[in-house]
């Protein structure tokens with residue numbers, strides 16, 4: 001790895017941080033910038049906008065038009081930054097003591113900058129195996145960009161087979177993470193005077209029954225910790241209510257109640273099983289009781305986000321490649337969710353490995369250490385041999 005490569009990476013990162021790509025806003029300026037850089041070195045670039053036209057994914061290819069390529073993937077959006085909580089402008093990169101500060105430096109523009117800086121070097125190698133660069137939108141709010149990208153890849157015959165997701169892991173190799181499924185279940189009852197509770201349908205009371213059922217299911221999940229989940233903390237699928245809202249006053253039957261809940265499944269079947277059990281409980285037990293009093297009563301569950309987990313696989317080419325490149329002698333699992341599960345659902349082998357620490361992500365004064373960027377560049381440089389060897 002050369003100083004020129006590091007300097008180019010830092011210059012690109014400086015530009016990337018300057019694009020305030022908060023999930024709510026457009027990422028098109030960043031995508032335009034990356035498109036120009038990649039086209040300059042001969043990459044074939046496809047940009048796909050979302051329905052609003054304000055956001056886009058970028059998918060670039062270097063090397064042959066063939067299946068079995070390696071994807072380097074990163075999301076372009078960042079979480080908001082309150083300037084009052086920062087020591088400087090969050091969207092202006094600054095360096096101090098070997099650390100690069102700015103919103104997105106670690107989550108995950110540091111990785112993207114390293115990949116963009118490497119692209120011209122890959123481009124001149126005569127790759128036998130395709131190298132793809134995927135930049136997505138809206139990861140922080142539900143992985144919508146990655147879903148869109150996966151839909152497009154599904155239709156392609158020259159599908160890649162390996163994905164490296166550069167979320168911050170301090171360059172540790174992560175081969176698994178739990179899923180994160182979020183919902184709001186709303187209970188619609190009928191109000192009435194608090195002195196005659198049986199004449200209405202108290203949505204809070206129904207919600208309490210729903211939550212009790214959820215807690216029972218959560219307890220049974222603890223008994224299902226298996227050998228496949230021992231590395232997670234805790235080693236079972238969890239379920240919890242984070243927020244509840246409902247009712248109008250102490251002496252009025254509550255007409256409405258909303259329960260905001262989530263589950264973190266260690267395996268996909270658990271998520272399916274929990275959803276089915278709660279649906280059945282609502283449909284067969286709660287709803288008939290509610291509608292016996294008021295036919296209009298209802299229970300509606302809104303899906304806020306369903307981010308699939310990354311299941312640990314016995315065979316995983318992505319893990320094998322990155323383990324060798326980083327010199328890691330063990331792989332790990334983590335508690336945070338990424339886009340990795342979506343790529344895995346497409347039949348690809350996937351690993352999460354990128355510069356910076358997740359404890360820096362989403363924080364004021366977010367930073368990535370330069371030595372982490374250097375390690376990432378070393379990994380990407382090592383990848384040259386894999387790409388030149390073909391599959």
Ligand SMILES: [Zn+2]
Pocket residue numbers: 075107108139167168
């Ligand atoms: Zn991220």
